[in-house]
Amino acid sequence: MTEAPTGVAMALDPLVTRILAPNPSPFTYTGTQTYLVGTTDVAVIDPGPDEPEHLAALEAAIAGRPVRAILCTHTHRDHSPASRPLKTATGAPIIGCAPLVLEDAGPRADAAFDRDYAPDRVLGDGETVSGEGWTLEGVATPGHTSNHLCFALREEKALFTGDHVMGWSTTVIAPPDGDMTAYLLSLDKLLNRDDRVYYPAHGEPVAKPQRFVRGLIGHRKQREGQILRLLKADVHAIPAMVERMYVGLDPRLHGAAGRSVLAHLIDLERRGLVAERGGGWGMAA
Numbered sequence: 001m002t003e004a005p006t007g008v009a010m011a012l013d014p015l016v017t018r019i020l021a022p023n024p025s026p027f028t029y030t031g032t033q034t035y036l037v038g039t040t041d042v043a044v045i046d047p048g049p050d051e052p053e054h055l056a057a058l059e060a061a062i063a064g065r066p067v068r069a070i071l072c073t074h075t076h077r078d079h080s081p082a083s084r085p086l087k088t089a090t091g092a093p094i095i096g097c098a099p100l101v102l103e104d105a106g107p108r109a110d111a112a113f114d115r116d117y118a119p120d121r122v123l124g125d126g127e128t129v130s131g132e133g134w135t136l137e138g139v140a141t142p143g144h145t146s147n148h149l150c151f152a153l154r155e156e157k158a159l160f161t162g163d164h165v166m167g168w169s170t171t172v173i174a175p176p177d178g179d180m181t182a183y184l185l186s187l188d189k190l191l192n193r194d195d196r197v198y199y200p201a202h203g204e205p206v207a208k209p210q211r212f213v214r215g216l217i218g219h220r221k222q223r224e225g226q227i228l229r230l231l232k233a234d235v236h237a238i239p240a241m242v243e244r245m246y247v248g249l250d251p252r253l254h255g256a257a258g259r260s261v262l263a264h265l266i267d268l269e270r271r272g273l274v275a276e277r278g279g280g281w282g283m284a285a
């Protein structure tokens with residue numbers, strides 16, 4: 001593992017600098033990675049958690065340059081809360097994903113969401129924000145969350161993938177806001193692009209992105225096959241499925257694995273293959 005030390009600005013490419021936040025956990029790997037894009041003026045992608053130490057590191061890396069935009073891929077609490085103090089400190093607008101519409105489909109948001117996120121401008125799919133020598137384009141990628149956006153840096157054919165594609169583990173899909181059907185469509189969407197490199201919010205850059213995404217799709221198809229085999233073998237409860245599917249998983253991640261299994265089951269139910277009955281799941285009649 002060759003991570004940058006927390007708080008140190010690390011140049012990855014002429015236009016891209018990475019700063020690691022001090023929030024490592026079983027869910028965030030070494031922590032959230034904030035990216036600065038630009039040279040004479042900059043954009044900040046995924047400012048991260050509202051931690052004074054991280055804000056000080058960001059301000060040191062910005063070094064007085066004008067900040068054109070504070071961009072958020074989605075509103076999990078390890079990504080967007082620092083947008084507000086950073087806006088106060090720099091005067092830059094918060095641009096990016098939409099706030100979650102909580103009423104939309106029942107209780108979409110859980111404790112992991114930043115409910116105070118307030119963008120000055122929502123960046124639609126294909127819309128751009130730019131500065132001196134850089135252009136960032138919103139790429140709508142719902143699935144991990146319903147409001148997830150990736151940002152494409154046109155000049156470098158680089159894609160900031162947030163939590164949609166991570167460099168260390170597959171992403172968690174937690175219903176009701178997380179949606180496996182949408183996630184798989186958003187992976188297909190990336191296959192149709194010609195990005196050279198991905199810069200994820202967690203983990204190292206991904207150098208052969210299309211091959212990597214095909215691997216992620218294959219992994220989900222494998223999980224789906226496992227779930228169907230377990231249902232046919234009369235395993236109906238999600239915790240029992242997790243135990244058989246995720247052998248050796250950190251127990252702290254069992255809850256998240258269970259949410260991803262539920263996300264698969266909902267996707268399979270939509271396709272008419274499985275049905276929920278009596279608190280468990282089974283093959284559709």
Ligand SMILES: [Zn+2]
Pocket residue numbers: 074076144163
């Ligand atoms: Zn997230």
